[in-house]
Amino acid sequence: MDKFREECGLFGIYGHTEAANLTYLGLYALQHRGQESAGIAASDGHRLQVHKTMGHVADGFSEEVFARLGGTSAVGHVRYSTAGESGLKNAQPILIDCAHGEIAICHNGNLVNAQELRDALVAAGSIFQTTSDTEVLLHLYARSKAPTVEGALIESVMQAQGAFSLVLLTKDRLIAVRDPHGFRPLTIGRLGGSFIVCSETCALDLIDAEWVRDVEPGEIVVIGPDGMQSIKPFAPAPSAHCIFEHVYFARPDSYVFGRSVNEVRTELGRRLAAEHPIPADVVVPIPDSGVCAATGFAEAAGLSLQMGLIRNHYVGRTFIEPHQSIRHFGVRVKLNPVKSILQGRRVVLVDDSIVRGTTSRKIVKMVRSAGASEVHLRISCPPTISPCFYGVDTPRRSELIGATHTIDEIRRYIGADTLGYLSLDGMLASVGPARKSYCTSCYTGVYPVAFPRNEAAYLQLALKLVE
Numbered sequence: 001m002d003k004f005r006e007e008c009g010l011f012g013i014y015g016h017t018e019a020a021n022l023t024y025l026g027l028y029a030l031q032h033r034g035q036e037s038a039g040i041a042a043s044d045g046h047r048l049q050v051h052k053t054m055g056h057v058a059d060g061f062s063e064e065v066f067a068r069l070g071g072t073s074a075v076g077h078v079r080y081s082t083a084g085e086s087g088l089k090n091a092q093p094i095l096i097d098c099a100h101g102e103i104a105i106c107h108n109g110n111l112v113n114a115q116e117l118r119d120a121l122v123a124a125g126s127i128f129q130t131t132s133d134t135e136v137l138l139h140l141y142a143r144s145k146a147p148t149v150e151g152a153l154i155e156s157v158m159q160a161q162g163a164f165s166l167v168l169l170t171k172d173r174l175i176a177v178r179d180p181h182g183f184r185p186l187t188i189g190r191l192g193g194s195f196i197v198c199s200e201t202c203a204l205d206l207i208d209a210e211w212v213r214d215v216e217p218g219e220i221v222v223i224g225p226d227g228m229q230s231i232k233p234f235a236p237a238p239s240a241h242c243i244f245e246h247v248y249f250a251r252p253d254s255y256v257f258g259r260s261v262n263e264v265r266t267e268l269g270r271r272l273a274a275e276h277p278i279p280a281d282v283v284v285p286i287p288d289s290g291v292c293a294a295t296g297f298a299e300a301a302g303l304s305l306q307m308g309l310i311r312n313h314y315v316g317r318t319f320i321e322p323h324q325s326i327r328h329f330g331v332r333v334k335l336n337p338v339k340s341i342l343q344g345r346r347v348v349l350v351d352d353s354i355v356r357g358t359t360s361r362k363i364v365k366m367v368r369s370a371g372a373s374e375v376h377l378r379i380s381c382p383p384t385i386s387p388c389f390y391g392v393d394t395p396r397r398s399e400l401i402g403a404t405h406t407i408d409e410i411r412r413y414i415g416a417d418t419l420g421y422l423s424l425d426g427m428l429a430s431v432g433p434a435r436k437s438y439c440t441s442c443y444t445g446v447y448p449v450a451f452p453r454n455e456a457a458y459l460q461l462a463l464k465l466v467e
């Protein structure tokens, strides 16, 4: 589907006899944050063991693997590649042994100064095993002369700029780090006497753990034999939580940045209905991402919500597609229209975003073919006009239809009777009083943390002159 892609989910647990198994379950709950690779590292108090696999969590771990991942603390990672090519060598956790002992790292985010740091490290003799920006942090850590693990970690993360939520494991400590802007979520839970850190609270729910609090932006939380310790080495910085977590990435049953994702998403839909009302017969979500916003839209508009598009949940990663014989096969294999709901009706389709516009165009066409008399498309956020440099996979600006076309041009391309996007103000009002603490760069092109204006950034941002 035509979406921005979240890149990583993190989970860590300290002080449980089934640490690796619970990490597996935690990653299972976080699978939506990355499907290309998964990995778990576990400590038995002396040594760390790691297992990494391509593909989904459920496919890559066996009883034999868990027998090897013994011990009472573990960290895990699911990944969709952003910085660094995909592949097992870039899968996480990355485990190293250095003067400070063994350490495994899991990273969600993107360092904007990774190349600069990497160039300096290579010039000083470092040899990299991966192309991932996460390894840069490990090299900085390994080279630190600080006498403690905490000191070496502080020295390394203080040199990083950009987005980083980290979960690290040493032989006797679980450590969580969040960058000073708090771009990506990271939260703390408890299960009896065990501590947990993870990207979203849905991972706590699955293992019956209770939520304690978020790791604060700029905070390092060290969990070890002496309990939990909080270190705040960074200068205070304005918060820049990724608002797209609320719009699309996070699961609706999670709380992120202190708010219920379902509540925020439903409110986005209510405000969308207020900003772009339309006489219609039925509101139909584009599943799954449009469901909460469509619920809010229908509620505020006084219209009935019906599942006029059914999603096939069992579509594999690849399938053999016929060339010409079945038109729109690509989208049809994932979504199928329910004729009895759509035929002869004025339909409001609700979705969370339009990236290139190609999928929306196919869906609108499909709904019309199913007999809808009118098709109105409503989007629960503003047009996405600029790429993300903070760890979310986005196409180049030239490929973002919101950056290159007016709303009416998009409407005509998509083939909808009307098209309405939620305003920036409406989106920020939906996240509540903390509206100033969010990153909205992909909607505004205004970036809270500067990034190097190198060739990669130019390619991301430059507009194509000729289509």
Ligand code: SF4
Binding pocket: 004, 183, 241, 242, 243, 244, 245, 387, 388, 389, 390, 391, 392, 439, 440, 441, 442, 443
């Ligand atoms: S640019 Fe967009 S996707 Fe990236 S962190 Fe900011 S809000 Fe999130």
